[in-house]
Amino acid sequence: MEVIAERRYQVRGMADLVLRIGKPEPFPDGRNFLCPYEIDGPLTQRRSHFGGVDAVQALLNAVGAATIDLELCEEVVQGLLSLHGQSGELGLPDPLALTRLRSAGTIG
Incomplete structure (x- = not known):
């Protein structure tokens, strides 16, 4: 894996x-x-991937x-994880936020 971004908690x-x-990277079929x-x-x-x-x-x-995956990891569940001194803070976008904004009519 060629790493393009890294965050340390x-x-x-x-x-x-x-x-x-x-x-x-492209799938072998070249379409996705x-x-x-x-x-x-x-x-x-955990090692995984997601497509698009x-x-x-x-x-x-x-x-x-x-x-x-981070929200469900044992370090978070046990309350041990922090980011820049903020306990439990992941500093990542909420994966459901865009869906909620669309449902509320805030964005098109």
Whole structure:
């Protein structure tokens, strides 16, 4: 995986948890893209990817999927994760926020 972005979270009393987002790449069929990501923490290790019709959609989908995976990781569940001193803060967009804004008629 060619890493294009990385975020380091502090885990109380343990090694840091690191989120890495990879460069979106075309599927072998050449019609769609996938974007890999990984979570490496003291209690959680996850490697996955998410797809999209183009590189931007794959990237945004991967960030959304990574956000959900982080919210469910053991470091968060146990209340051990922090970002820049903010306990429980992921600093990532809410994957459902756009859907809620559209439903509320705030955006088109």
